[in-house]
Amino acid sequence: MKAQRLLLQALRKPEIVVGLPDSRMEDLMVVAERSRLTATLGHRLADAGILAALPGRVRRHFEAAMIEARFRSRLIRWEMNRVARALRPLDVTVVALKGAAYLLLDLPLARGRLPADLDILVRREDLSRVERRLTEAGWRSAELSEYDQRYYRRWMHEIPPLRHPQRYVEVDVHHALLPLTARLQADDELLWSSVREVSCSRFRVLAPEDLVLHAVVHLFHDSDCANRLRDLVDIDGLLRHFSARDRDFWHRLTERARAHGLERPLTYAFHVGRRLLHTPVPAEWLNPGRANPLLRRWMTALMCRALPPSAPDDLDLGAAAARWLLYLRSHYLRMPLNLLIPHLLRKALAGKRH
Amino acid sequence: MPRSARWRLIDAERILWERWPDECIVYNDLSGQTHLLNRSAAAALELLGAGAESAEALAEKLAVERAEIERLLQEFDQLGLIEPDE
Amino acid sequence: MVLGVGPFQVRIRARIAALTGFLSRMYRDFPLHPPDSFADVRVRLYRPRSWRRYFQPQVCFERDGKRIFHPFPLSHAPPLFEWGLNWCIATRAHQYLMLHAAVLERGGRALILPATPGSGKSTLCAALMHRGWRLLSDEFGLVREDSRLDPLPRPIPLKNESIGVIRAFAPEAELGPEFPKTRKGTVAHVKPTGASVRRMEESAVPAWIVFPRFQRDARAVLEPVPASYAFLRLAYNAFNYEVLGAEGFRRVGRLIHRCRHFNFSYGRLEDAVEIFDSLASAS
Numbered sequence: 001m002k003a004q005r006l007l008l009q010a011l012r013k014p015e016i017v018v019g020l021p022d023s024r025m026e027d028l029m030v031v032a033e034r035s036r037l038t039a040t041l042g043h044r045l046a047d048a049g050i051l052a053a054l055p056g057r058v059r060r061h062f063e064a065a066m067i068e069a070r071f072r073s074r075l076i077r078w079e080m081n082r083v084a085r086a087l088r089p090l091d092v093t094v095v096a097l098k099g100a101a102y103l104l105l106d107l108p109l110a111r112g113r114l115p116a117d118l119d120i121l122v123r124r125e126d127l128s129r130v131e132r133r134l135t136e137a138g139w140r141s142a143e144l145s146e147y148d149q150r151y152y153r154r155w156m157h158e159i160p161p162l163r164h165p166q167r168y169v170e171v172d173v174h175h176a177l178l179p180l181t182a183r184l185q186a187d188d189e190l191l192w193s194s195v196r197e198v199s200c201s202r203f204r205v206l207a208p209e210d211l212v213l214h215a216v217v218h219l220f221h222d223s224d225c226a227n228r229l230r231d232l233v234d235i236d237g238l239l240r241h242f243s244a245r246d247r248d249f250w251h252r253l254t255e256r257a258r259a260h261g262l263e264r265p266l267t268y269a270f271h272v273g274r275r276l277l278h279t280p281v282p283a284e285w286l287n288p289g290r291a292n293p294l295l296r297r298w299m300t301a302l303m304c305r306a307l308p309p310s311a312p313d314d315l316d317l318g319a320a321a322a323r324w325l326l327y328l329r330s331h332y333l334r335m336p337l338n339l340l341i342p343h344l345l346r347k348a349l350a351g352k353r354h
Numbered sequence: 355m356p357r358s359a360r361w362r363l364i365d366a367e368r369i370l371w372e373r374w375p376d377e378c379i380v381y382n383d384l385s386g387q388t389h390l391l392n393r394s395a396a397a398a399l400e401l402l403g404a405g406a407e408s409a410e411a412l413a414e415k416l417a418v419e420r421a422e423i424e425r426l427l428q429e430f431d432q433l434g435l436i437e438p439d440e
Numbered sequence: 441m442v443l444g445v446g447p448f449q450v451r452i453r454a455r456i457a458a459l460t461g462f463l464s465r466m467y468r469d470f471p472l473h474p475p476d477s478f479a480d481v482r483v484r485l486y487r488p489r490s491w492r493r494y495f496q497p498q499v500c501f502e503r504d505g506k507r508i509f510h511p512f513p514l515s516h517a518p519p520l521f522e523w524g525l526n527w528c529i530a531t532r533a534h535q536y537l538m539l540h541a542a543v544l545e546r547g548g549r550a551l552i553l554p555a556t557p558g559s560g561k562s563t564l565c566a567a568l569m570h571r572g573w574r575l576l577s578d579e580f581g582l583v584r585e586d587s588r589l590d591p592l593p594r595p596i597p598l599k600n601e602s603i604g605v606i607r608a609f610a611p612e613a614e615l616g617p618e619f620p621k622t623r624k625g626t627v628a629h630v631k632p633t634g635a636s637v638r639r640m641e642e643s644a645v646p647a648w649i650v651f652p653r654f655q656r657d658a659r660a661v662l663e664p665v666p667a668s669y670a671f672l673r674l675a676y677n678a679f680n681y682e683v684l685g686a687e688g689f690r691r692v693g694r695l696i697h698r699c700r701h702f703n704f705s706y707g708r709l710e711d712a713v714e715i716f717d718s719l720a721s722a723s
Contacts, residue, residue: 026451071685081434372693377668
C-alpha cells in the first residue's frame with residue numbers, strides 16, 4: 001500500500017523522488033514498472049530538471065524505460081505510415097485514436113506511454129472497403145474461431161484485430177467508440193462532425209473534448225479495472241493540457257459529455273483523478289453528472305482502490321499481466337531475428353541479380 | 355502498387371548513412387529498419403534526397419535501365435524510404 | 441540478498457537449497473551488498489503451490505512480482521535462475537547496446553564473439569578464459585555510449601559434449617553440477633576465473649569482432665570480412681538493436697570502425713587459442 005502511495009506522490013510531485021533512501025526508491029521502481037509508468041515518471045523527472053540529479057543506477061533505469069517508450073512510439077508511427085500508404089487510393093476519413101492521436105498531436109502525455117496497438121476509427125459504411133484494402137496490402141486478421149469472428153463483427157465496435165505478418169503492432173479498426181452492446185453510447189454523428197485535421201498527416205483526430213471522453217469511457221468501460229492507473233494518468237494529462245490552453249474547456253467538455261450521455265463516467269473520472277493525481281478540476285465543474293452522491297462516493301472509493309497496481313507480494317496474476325508478458329517476451333526475444341533478417345540480408349537492395 | 359510520377363526521399367533527417375566504397379547501409383528512423391544498398395541503389399536514394407525525381411529522370415542520370423529503376427523505386431516505397439511527391 | 445554482477449545489482453529471493461548451493465559456489469567471489477541497497481533487477485524463485493508439489497516439485501521465476509516462463513522441475517532451479525536473469529537484463533538494460541556475444545579481454549582490448557547457432561561460442565569462450573583471457577561475458581556484449589564494453593562475468597553454461605571437452609582441455613576449470621534433460625540437453629556451468637570477477641568493474645576497448653564457426657576437424661582459418669557484412673551480422677545479433685533505433689545504428693557503426701572483423705572457422709580449441717594469441721600480440 002505504501003509503495004502505491006509513493007508512486008502517486010511521485011507522479012504529482014516528482015521532486016519527492018530526490019533523496020529517497022535506496023529501499024524506498026526500489027519500491028517506487030517496482031510499482032512504477034508494474035503500472036507501466038516508469039518512462040512517464042522519467043519524463044516528468046527530466047522536465048523538472050531532477051533526473052540528472054538522481055543516483056546513476058536509478059537514473060539509468062528511467063532512461064532505459066524512456067528508450068523503450070520511444071521504440072514503442074516508433075512502432076506505432078511506422079504502422080500509421082504503412083496504413084496511410086495502404087489507404088492511399090481510398091478516399092475515406094481515418095481517425096487515429098488514443099495513443100496514436102496523442103503522438104500525432106505531440107501531446108506531452110504521449111512521451112513515456114507504451115502503446116501496443118494502433119486504434120483507428122472509420123465510418124461504418126467505409127469499414128469493409130478499409131478492411132479489404134488492408135487485407136490486400138498484407139494485413140491478416142488474428143486467428144479467431146468463426147464464433148469469435150461473428151461476435152466481433154456483430155457486437156463489437158471493431159473488426160477482429162489485424163496484423164501485418166512482418167510487424168508486431170496490431171491494428172484495431174473501429175467503427176464506433178463503444179461496442180454495440182454497451183449501455184453507454186456516444187453520439188457518433190456528433191463525433192464525426194467535429195473531427196480535426198492534423199498537419200502533414202493523412203489521419204484525423206477527435207476534438208479535444210471527445211479525446212477526453214473516449215479515454216474516460218475506455219477507463220470505465222473495460223471489464224478489467226485492476227492496474228489501470230496508466231489510463232487515469234492519460235485522462236489527467238489530457239485535462240491538464242487542454243484546460244491550460246482553453247479557458248472554456250471545462251464548460252465545453254461538460255456540455256459534450258451531456259450531448260453524448262457520458263456525464264456519469266466523466267464525473268467519476270473527475271473525482272478519482274482529483275483524489276489520486278490532483279487533477280485540477282475546478283470545483284464548479286466537478287459534478288457534471290449530478291450522480292447520486294452516495295453512489296458517486298462509492299464509485300470513487302472503489303476506483304481509487306482498484307486503479308493503482310497491487311504490490312508484488314499480494315499479487316494476483318491476472319490475464320492482462322500474462323498477455324502483457326507474452327507480448328514483451330515475443331517482442332524482445334523474437335523480433336530482432338524475425339524483423340531484421342529479411343530486410344537486412346535476403347531483401348538487400350543490392351542488385352545481386354546482376 | 356501506388357503509381358506516382360515523381361518520388362522524393364522521406365524526411366532526410368530520419369535517414370542515417372554508413373558509407374563504404376562499394377555499398378552503404380542506411381537506417382530509416384521512420385521504420386526503425388536497416389538496409390544494405392549497393393552503389394547504384396545508394397546513388398538513386400541520394401538523388402531522391404536532393405529533390406523529387408521521376409523514374410525516367412533517374413534512369414537517365416544514373417545510366418541504368420528504366421525497368422531496373424522502377425523496381426528500385428517500388429522497393430524503396432515498400433520500405434518507407436521514399437514517398438510520392440504530391 | 442543483493443548480489444553485484446558486473447554493472448547490475450540483483451536482489452535474489454529464494455529458499456531453494458539447490459539454488460543456494462549453486463550460488464554460493466559459482467558466485468563465491470562476487471560482492472554481496474546490504475539488503476537495503478538499491479537493486480536493478482529483482483527476482484524471486486519459488487515453489488508453486490499445487491498438487492505436483494509432492495511428487496513432481498516445480499520452481500517458478502518471478503520478476504517484480506510477475507511470473508515469467510513456465511515452471512521448471514525443481515532440480516533445474518539454477519539453470520532457470522541463469523536463464524531468467526539473462527532475460528531480465530536483455531529486456532530492460534537499454535542504456536547499453538546489448539550484443540548477443542561472448543566478450544573476452546587481453547591487454548585492455550576486447551574480443552567480441554557473436555553467438556550464432558553452431559558457433560561453439562560458449563566452449564570457445566570457456567577455453568580462452570583458461571588461457572589468459574579475461575572473461576567479460578559469455579552472453580552479453582554491453583556496449584556503452586562511448587563504445588567501451590562493460591563486463592558482466594557469469595558462470596558459462598556448457599552443453600552436452602562441450603562439458604567433457606572443457607574438462608579435458610582445462611582440468612583446472614571449476615565446473616558446477618550437471619543438469620540433465622534441460623531444454624538444451626545436459627548443462628553444466630564453468631565458474632568465471634578469479635581475475636575475471638576481481639576486475640569486473642574494468643571496461644575494455646573493442647578491438648576484434650570474430651564470427652566463429654565450429655567444424656569438426658577443420659583447419660583453423662581466420663578471414664577478414666567486409667565492414668558492411670560485419671555491421672549487419674552484429675546488428676542482427678543484438679538483443680536490442682531495434683529498441684535503440686538510431687542510437688543502435690550509431691553504436692554498431694562506431695564498433696565497426698574501431699574493430700577489425702573476421703570470419704573464423706575452427707575444429708580444435710588449441711588452434712583457436714593460438715590464433716587469438718597472435719591477434720592479441722600483434723599491435
